[in-house]
Every structure is written in C-alpha cells, then in structure tokens.
Amino acid sequence: MSTPKILILGAGYGGLMTAVRLQKQLNYNEAEITLVNKHDYHYFTTWLHEPAAGTKDPDQCRVEIVDLLDTSKVKFVKGTVTEIKREEKQVLLQSGESLTYDYLVIGLGSEPETFGIQGLKEHAFSIRSINSVREIREHIEYCFAKYKMEKRPELLTFIVGGAGFTGIEFVGELSDRVPELCKEFDVDPSVVKIYNIEAAPTVLPGFDPELVNYAMEVLSRKGVTFKISTPIKECTPEGVVLADGEEINSTTVVWTGGVRGNAIIENAGFETMRGRVKVDPYLHAPGHEDVFIVGDGALIINEETDRPYPPTAQIAIQQGENLAQNLTALIRGGELKPFVPALKGTVASLGKGEAIGLVGDKKIFGSTAALMKKVIDNRSLYMLGGLSLVLKKVKL
Ligand code: FAD
Numbered sequence: 001m002s003t004p005k006i007l008i009l010g011a012g013y014g015g016l017m018t019a020v021r022l023q024k025q026l027n028y029n030e031a032e033i034t035l036v037n038k039h040d041y042h043y044f045t046t047w048l049h050e051p052a053a054g055t056k057d058p059d060q061c062r063v064e065i066v067d068l069l070d071t072s073k074v075k076f077v078k079g080t081v082t083e084i085k086r087e088e089k090q091v092l093l094q095s096g097e098s099l100t101y102d103y104l105v106i107g108l109g110s111e112p113e114t115f116g117i118q119g120l121k122e123h124a125f126s127i128r129s130i131n132s133v134r135e136i137r138e139h140i141e142y143c144f145a146k147y148k149m150e151k152r153p154e155l156l157t158f159i160v161g162g163a164g165f166t167g168i169e170f171v172g173e174l175s176d177r178v179p180e181l182c183k184e185f186d187v188d189p190s191v192v193k194i195y196n197i198e199a200a201p202t203v204l205p206g207f208d209p210e211l212v213n214y215a216m217e218v219l220s221r222k223g224v225t226f227k228i229s230t231p232i233k234e235c236t237p238e239g240v241v242l243a244d245g246e247e248i249n250s251t252t253v254v255w256t257g258g259v260r261g262n263a264i265i266e267n268a269g270f271e272t273m274r275g276r277v278k279v280d281p282y283l284h285a286p287g288h289e290d291v292f293i294v295g296d297g298a299l300i301i302n303e304e305t306d307r308p309y310p311p312t313a314q315i316a317i318q319q320g321e322n323l324a325q326n327l328t329a330l331i332r333g334g335e336l337k338p339f340v341p342a343l344k345g346t347v348a349s350l351g352k353g354e355a356i357g358l359v360g361d362k363k364i365f366g367s368t369a370a371l372m373k374k375v376i377d378n379r380s381l382y383m384l385g386g387l388s389l390v391l392k393k394v395k396l
C-alpha cells in the first residue's frame, strides 16, 4: 500500500495540535502529512481581545507555523481553502492548487454568527484574526484622533454587541485602554462611553450568578454600561437599533454575539447545526470514515446536560491530541479511542489583574483568577510549541 496522505486544514488549536502530535508519534515514512493554513503564522485566538483593544501587540499573539513543525515530517502549505470535494477526496485552494487526501482533518475554526441581523456584516467589526483585530485597534485610535477635530460624541461611543465571554473579555481590555488613549489624545474621559449590549436577561448567560455579578461590578466600575435583555435588532452606518426601539449612535460596533462553524464545511455538503457537524465519538463526520473534524467545526453533545459543549480552545486542543493518537492507530492497525472531553474549568479575564473563573467546582475571583488565566494561556503555549514557545511568548 502507498504511504497514506493526511491533509490537515487550518493551523488553529485543533489542526496545529493534531499536526504537532502526529509529527511526534509517526515515523518519517509512515504518512505524508500536509498542513494548510491561510497565513504562515498561527495566532492565539484566545488572546485576541487584547490586541483588539490595543493592550497587547498583535505580533505577540502569533508565531510562525514552521517554527513549530518538523518540516521533514509535516509539509506546510500557505493557502486559503475554498472548497472540499468529498467524493473526489480533494481540497481546492484559492491559488488554484488542488490537494488530495486519504484522511482529511478539518480544523478551520469558526466565523461570526450574525443571525441574519441586518447591517452587522457591513458595519460591525469582529474579533476573529490578527488582521481583524489590527483593524479594530487602528480604528479606535482613529476615532480618538478624529474626535479632537470634530467633537462628535458618537466617535467615542463604543458598542460591543453580545456579553458572552468574548464580549466581556473585550470590554475588560477596552476599559483598561481608554484611560491611556484619553491621556494620549487629551480627551476628557467622561466623554467616552462603552456599552455592552446583551439579548439575554443576564450577561454570560448560563454562567455562575455570583461570578457574573462580580464581573458586572468590576466592569461597571471601569466604565462599562451594560444593557441586558436588549437584543440588537439592526446595525447601521450610524450605530445600532435595539429591539426596544432605542438607537445608539456610534462609529464603532464590535459584534461578539456568537460564532458558527466555517462556511466551507457547510458548503461541502456536510449536515450542520450553526455550521458545526455533529461528529461521532472518533470525530468522524457521520458517514465519512476518512473525514475528521476538530475544534469549532465539531459539535459534540454533553450527555449530562444534553446540550452541545461550547466551542473552546480547551476542547479543540484535546481533540487534536485524541485525533493524532487515532490517526496513528489507524495507520498502524490499532484501536481507535473515543474522544471524551476532560474539562478543567473556565476562566475569563476582566482586564488587567481581574478575572473570574470556575475551576472544577471552585469559584475564583480577582487577582487569583487573573493569575490562573495566565497559567492557562501559558499552558496552551506549552501544549502547542513546548518550552521554546513559552519562552518566546510567555504571559507574565
Ligand atoms: P482556530 O484556532 O480559530 O483556528 C482556525 C485556523 O484556520 C486559523 O489558523 C485560520 O487562519 C485557519 N483558516 C480559517 N479559514 C481558512 C481557510 N479558508 N483556509 C485556510 N485556513 C483557514 N476558548 C478557550 O478554551 N479559552 C479561552 O480563554 C478562550 N478565549 C477566547 C477569546 C476570544 C477573544 C475568542 C474569539 C475566542 C476564545 N476562545 C477561548 C474560543 C477559542 O478561541 C476557539 O474555540 C478556538 O480558537 C477554536 O479552535 P479551532 O482550532 O477550531 O480554530
């Protein structure tokens, strides 16, 4: 039999973890492994709220992919996937190149879910890549500069739509950045407004109420105004229209209202829910023994709650580890192991020195939680790139 071809799409947490584990586990001639990614760098999606607000340099949140690979075992192709042809076992790239596979791993992450809300795609920013957060950061600075000339309050009114973990972490950073910007641009801080608008009756719906209250207190103190039970109905060039009819003028709307799986998966003809494929215990797309999905594109059900697990880096990394083991077993004729998430907890940052979290059953707050968040961020660096990546990018 010829050497099996493993094609991995996406070098995010799920895809990259699969690749780095495979390169450790397989010998040189056991498989032909190719990793394809839009950029030649991996970015730490879980850190992106920081460069978006300007509290961290975007370059600190990325690393060259080849620096993490043993290129004698894994070939890296910089390219944008445009189509997966399941029947032909082929993947097309924007460049016109086509790649074939025996085993396909889809780790293309997610994209913003706009629920068909008018104007969001056209007028709102989203936190999704290095390029998108650079745009947000530059835009915020531009708004401060322009305010000095025009004095229009909407220039310094910042709207964050959705108070899930991404929205909360972003307003935490933004409220840290605003005092710096006010100083730099000689702006009276009282002119700046940050609204975090949430459709559900509480921010962080479903999370522990005591931790939610703590988060709201901290962020309100830092200047964030919450509007809960208030869905955004429309986004316009002037700002947002809320379901209760209120209009808020703003030149900056950042949409953090949720995610769905990458459209490439749906377009390939897989059955999806919010763009995610309900995978089997071995991460196969149902009916496709040669196609595996990791990360935000994979939907798995938590049997205790009968609801899908939220898409997280924690799960994507664990899926990558499991899949690398299973691919190795497949190639060597071994047994596959079902994927079982081992959730360690959730910790969300509220800006410098502040966070909330649930680690096991234990609630953590303030500086303890902020320290734990750094430990988690540094641990994922270690998982992906070992000590050398930690030394390059460590969060202190
Ligand atoms: P990603 O890590 O997003 O990677 C997808 C990769 O695919 C990227 O490299 C992208 O460039 C590439 N790609 C996309 N389209 C194409 C294409 N067409 N062709 C080629 N390549 C392509 N989760 C946690 O567990 N803990 C946290 O603290 C946490 N914090 C977060 C903070 C923020 C601000 C955000 C936005 C998310 C956070 N998450 C967190 C969620 C977590 O980031 C995602 O669940 C995780 O990134 C999913 O991993 P993935 O491998 O599916 O996709």
Ligand code: NAD
Pocket: 115, 117, 161, 162, 163, 164, 165, 166, 167, 169, 197, 198, 199, 200, 203, 204, 205, 230, 231, 232, 233, 256, 257, 258, 259, 310, 311, 312, 346, 347, 348, 349
């Ligand atoms: P999410 O789906 O978790 O939250 C989106 C929020 O937007 C929800 O609270 C929802 O009610 C609200 N919303 C939806 N429509 C709205 C509307 N029309 N108007 C106002 N609000 C609206 O999405 P997210 O926060 O982007 O998170 C995506 C995934 O990433 C989740 O699984 C999350 O757990 C994970 N994440 C984890 C962390 C962490 O662990 N620290 C940080 C960020 C993200």
